[in-house]
Amino acid sequence: MLVLALDTATARITAGVVELGPDGPPVTLAARDGVGARAHAELLAPAVRDALAEAGRTRRELDAVVVGLGPGPFTGLRVGLVTAAAMGDALGIPVHGVGTHDAMAAGLPGRILVVTDARRREVYWSLVVDGVRTHGPEVVAPAVLAERLEADLGPVDRVVGDAAHQLGAGGEVPGPTPSGLVAVAAAALRAGTPPAPLSPLYLRRPDAIPPGAPKTVTRA
Structure with a gap:
């Protein structure tokens, strides 16, 4: 194929x-x-x-x-x-x-933290354990993710992605x-399973939004 x-x-x-x-x-x-x-x-x-x-x-x-x-x-x-x-x-x-995060962790054994650049001083992240995503994807500030690692996510074997440096990691697999x-x-x-509809993971609302209704202008 x-x-x-x-x-x-x-x-x-x-x-x-x-x-x-x-x-x-x-x-x-x-x-x-x-x-x-x-x-x-x-x-x-x-x-x-x-x-x-x-x-x-x-x-x-x-x-x-x-x-x-x-x-x-x-x-x-x-x-x-x-x-x-x-x-x-x-x-x-x-x-x-x-x-995308699943693909970046494909074939990597252990606990893999995938961190990619979300701009606006934030990152997208997922935790993939032996090929299965267990957490995420989410979008947060790097400091918030660091706190999660300390509090409840626990240690990871590798950090991959183009925003890994924001956590002080090497950033393999950009x-x-x-x-x-x-x-x-x-x-x-x-x-031969029929594919599901394509549902993008934006995790945020778009910057561009339709304008609101025009304001009513009254004369004094």
Whole structure:
């Protein structure tokens, strides 16, 4: 099965062509990984094109699309979701959404704390234990997360993500890999399970809101 994997939930733009067999881990045939926190729309389409070209495949050969659902900032995250949905509709193939934090922790044993940049001096975080998310995702200030670790979450084996430095950690795995994204959806893909609707994990209301009703102006 040939799968296109996309994610725009972090500052990194991930696109890759992945082969998923009847068993065993997904194998990445080609990947593109760019950085541009405010350039997702400009970078994603070329990344998809280049990954397909490197893999020697065409869009018509794809069997499915897997896309990261976040958490992530509104504008960047929706670029990946809209692109995945449009490709799935145009090609008549299923589009599976997976948690971006789940994909970042895929294949990592133990207690993995995933921390990504939420801007506004906050972070998104999840705790994944042996591949199963047990807490999150949530959005909080780094100091609040540090208090949670001390109070009730307990020690972790690794901290990954592009905001790990805000907790004084190293920050391995700055973003999801194509194989990690597909690994999270592998069981559903192999079983032919119909995908659920794409429900982005914004965790915040958008900055832009519709204007309110015009104010009534009276004359004295």
